[in-house]
Amino acid sequence: MRQPGPALSVGIEDIRDAARALDGVATVTPVERSSALAGVVGVPVYLKCENLQRSGSFKIRGAYVRMSRLSEAERARGVVAASAGNHAQGVALAARLLGIRSVVYMPTDAALPKVAATREYGAEVRLVGTTVDDVLTAAREESERSGAVLIHPFDHVDVVAGQATVALEILEQVPDVRTVVVPVGGGGLGAGVVAAMAAVAPHVRVVGVQAARAGGYLQSLAAGEPTKTVTASTMADGIAVSTPGHVPFQIIKDGGGHIRTVSEEDISRALLFVAERAKLIVEPAGVAGVAALMAHPEEYDDGPVVAVLSGGNIDPLVLLRVLRHGLASAGRYMQLRVRLVDRPGALADLLQDLARSGGNIMHVDHVRTGVDLAIDEVEVTMQVETKGPEHCAALLDHLRGEGYRISE
Template sequence: MPDDADRDDARALLAGVVRTTPVVRNRALSDLLGGDVWLKAENLQRAGSFKIRGAYTRIARLGEQGRAPGVVAASAGNHAQGVALAASLLGTTATVFMPVGAALPKVAATTAYGARVQHVGRSVDEALVAAREMSAQTGAVLVHPFDHVDVVSGQASLGAEVLEQVPDARTVLVCTGGGGLLAGVALEADRARRHGRDVTVVGVQAAAAAAYPASLSAGEPVPLARMSTMADGIAVGRPGDVPFAVVAALVDRVVTVTEEELSRALVLLLERAKLVVEPAGAAAVAALLAHPGTFEPPVVAVLSGGNVDPLVLHRVLRHGLVAGGRYLQLRVQIADRPGALGRLLEELGRTDANLVEVEHRRTAARLHVDEVEVALQLETRGGEHRDAVIGALRSAGYGVVVE
């Protein structure tokens, strides 16, 4: 566990390398919570996430001789970019193993920083196996994404910034994968508590990739059997030993959020904060939206990264609009007679929903010979309006299937 002096040394090492990213008060979330909510915009950090903090600290502390064989890493994207940038700044070579299917913008950015990218496996855990093999064969130093004291010390610099920027913060929400960032923030909060401040640290994981709750219950890191989440930045199957020890000792609790809650958080951040954040980076805000009454303000929600594929962003935003009652997709079967489609659209017009797209389908196994199916995409004004639209169509005698 890195002590205060070690973390102070890491922060001094990072001076002039990382940006002190801003914290911004968000009115929508503050109104929801009934107290101040601040967003730590680490999505505006160099290389697009907090990962440069830990990567640079780890590589810099190797010294020139230790860096001579180069470094190797495994990552779905953010750590890859952090390692690539840090290696270029420190004059060494970097090879990064990324899962097959990693987001193309993250791959392109990693390459642009000068790293050599190899695609292996379907997860970070599988890519990490290949990275370890290369390290053993070539002598290149493995820069682990979270399971090393130097990495945790580097990530702790974010926690130190948060507690300086919001001196009255009572709760800090941190998105969590392997636990390096959560451990670093928890160590700085522990230092603050030793100096008389009352600070609670909460980790947030995607429910479909949440290794920490079971591991904390077991008292040791327990690997997940499977994961499936849009939040690839925190999709880690097993907590790291180094951060786990810190989290188990110092973190107050770890909560989980659903895919729908992540999507809603992404939409809110884009609409109300004007910030582009990746799904993993929105986890802290998702927790606020899902459980606003469980966090004591002032709250700081860490937005850990903004490296998102525009295609993924498009899908997630649509998912978030559906979850928030702002977008509705449905199917309606009508008689195959002249005027039937017009009557349906006239009924729909009375609901004041905005028609985005309509598709008239004449052939489907579920249709009778005298039926057609109409697929509709609609914009609605929220959950109540969505339910009113569906109710109005059903009251008019239409069988509605919501997709």
């Protein structure tokens, strides 16, 4: 999104004040040059590693700035927040640093490592509902009931100002940056980057990226106001927000509203790519920008490009599933179903043929009975590791050439 002239609700002095407040609190995260991504996009590409930030994401920036500006009376009442994980940890850590009591509402299915980390930072965690909307409702009710200050994950000028400090660091670390690609959920981080660039580097293009299954900004920008969108399940739960915040929406709208979406396959491929080539552990939401670069590299030829890796808080079990999904999307992992005649040695022959083709068998299921199987048939389901799309095609051609009946 190219930034036009109108004054935004978060100005450069707000952002510089936020940077001063965060001095010694938030880490100035590194920027890593990615030759592998540069080869895909055709221009220099850098990764802004907010996955290495304190509490594992950029959220500590906005949470701390918001809470540091509370009055003594407000601090005495405590704070309440709602989050699926990253904002929860940011609020809990900020509250501990500032000596403020915190209550955090999280979904009942929130990742166990995120729940545990939030508690370890000192917050009281309450599990309710299954969505971000559910926990936000519960947090608002708690705020009204107890007087605790609601620390919204994205819809406040102080939060946006805190997140905008990421952009100031990018400008220092990559002075010739031309494009910044950033994950967008509620919009706090995206709006912060837009506001900062509008003030000091209006020539820099900012592209916000959402999961296609939770692309609330596209509908809202078309409507001209924040609009609730029906979201589907997405592995990028950190940016699965149904309604943009009013403050970040207005900033992004005034900044041109340039939003892209990426598919689940795009996200899983990007997560695998970052793990393999950049040697970084990033959560699915955090690689949305990389996913956009890989899916449509032709749109990012105005470089250098900086992709913000917004967080690295991922449940190891989720990481395992997503990596498997990424391997399948990249043609490195496939599942086969093969019908065999039920005779001694048939399975051994199949396995030997797979071995000769270079396929590495990860798992085998051998089914001897089924309503669609003939009395002399068995079905073998296999998970096979391959060396890429061309190897997949060659392996299938070889097996079919040997007379096997295959369903992928």
